[in-house]
Amino acid sequence: xxxxxxxxxxxVCLSANASYAASKYEPASDKTSNVDVSLTYGxxxxxxxxxxxxxxxxxxxxxxxxxxxxxxDINTLNWSKNSNGTTSYYNRLPLFLGFRFYxxxxxxxxxxxxxxxxxxxxxxGTGTTTRFGVxxxxxxxAPVGExxxxxxxxxxxxxxxxxxxxxxSFGKKF
Numbered sequence: 001x002x003x004x005x006x007x008x009x010x011x012v013c014l015s016a017n018a019s020y021a022a023s024k025y026e027p028a029s030d031k032t033s034n035v036d037v038s039l040t041y042g043x044x045x046x047x048x049x050x051x052x053x054x055x056x057x058x059x060x061x062x063x064x065x066x067x068x069x070x071x072x073d074i075n076t077l078n079w080s081k082n083s084n085g086t087t088s089y090y091n092r093l094p095l096f097l098g099f100r101f102y103x104x105x106x107x108x109x110x111x112x113x114x115x116x117x118x119x120x121x122x123x124x125g126t127g128t129t130t131r132f133g134v135x136x137x138x139x140x141x142a143p144v145g146e147x148x149x150x151x152x153x154x155x156x157x158x159x160x161x162x163x164x165x166x167x168x169s170f171g172k173k174f
Contacts, residue, residue, distance in 0.1 A: 033062045036151065036171030042077040042092075045161035050079035050090050059169065061100060069100040071112060075165070087123075094118040094157065096135055109140040116157060133159025139167075147173050 038057045044050050059073030072095075079090040098114015116135045121128045139153025151169040156162065 032174065033060065034149070034171045034173040035060050036149075036169040038073070038075070038151075038167045038169035040075050040077065041166040042079070043164040043166075045079065045090060045092075045163045048079070048081075048090055048161060050081045050088070053077055053079045057167070059171070067102045067104075069102065069110075070098075071100050071114065072097050075167075077165070089121070089123040090161075091121040092118050093120075094135075096155075098135065100139075107140065108142070109138065110153075112137045112139065112153070112155070116159060118157075118159060120161075131160045133157060133162070141171075149173065 036059045038059060040055045040057055042053045042055055044052055055075050055077040057073055057075030059071065061069040061071045063069045074093065074095050077092045077094070081088045094116050095118070096114050096116050098112055100110045100112045102108070102110045113134070113136045116133050118131045118133070119128055120131055135155050135157045137153050137155030139151060139155075141149045141151040143149050149171050151167075151171060153167050153169075154164065155167070156164045
């Protein structure tokens with residue numbers, strides 16, 4: 001819970017920092033798409049005892065209107081745990097497809113929701129399994145010049161062994 005609170009505080013601080021960059025930042029209103037790379041902090045899959053991990057990803061958003069974007073991203077997250085000399089692994093490759101609903105103003109932010117297909121491997125299990133679920137989230141994008149931005153989001157992954165993720169991203173608008 002402390003980690004989740006820390007992640008939320010980081011997002012709020014990042015949002016506050018964006019307020020001086022542009023008081024009325026219109027997210028992607030003059031751009032039709034963007035691509036980003038991300039660093040992801042993955043919370044522990046529920047009841048796994050694996051702890052937390054860091055991963056990376058790649059995302060693409062197509063702006064269908066000035067405030068609604070169609071989002072696709074893929075990440076990789078790998079957890080491990082050593083217990084009694086045996087190392088266990090839990091690897092996830094989640095693919096997200098959904099929508100972002102952008103809000104403008106002093107603190108620009110978005111809500112997102114979508115479906116997720118995750119290719120999961122758990123050592124000692126049945127091998128690789130594909131799991132399906134939904135992932136709601138919230139985030140923000142702060143402009144860095146005209147074409148670039150720094151973003152952050154918090155997403156909850158509701159599927160077998162649910163978990164949360166906090167992502168920091170750097171992207172370019174086209």
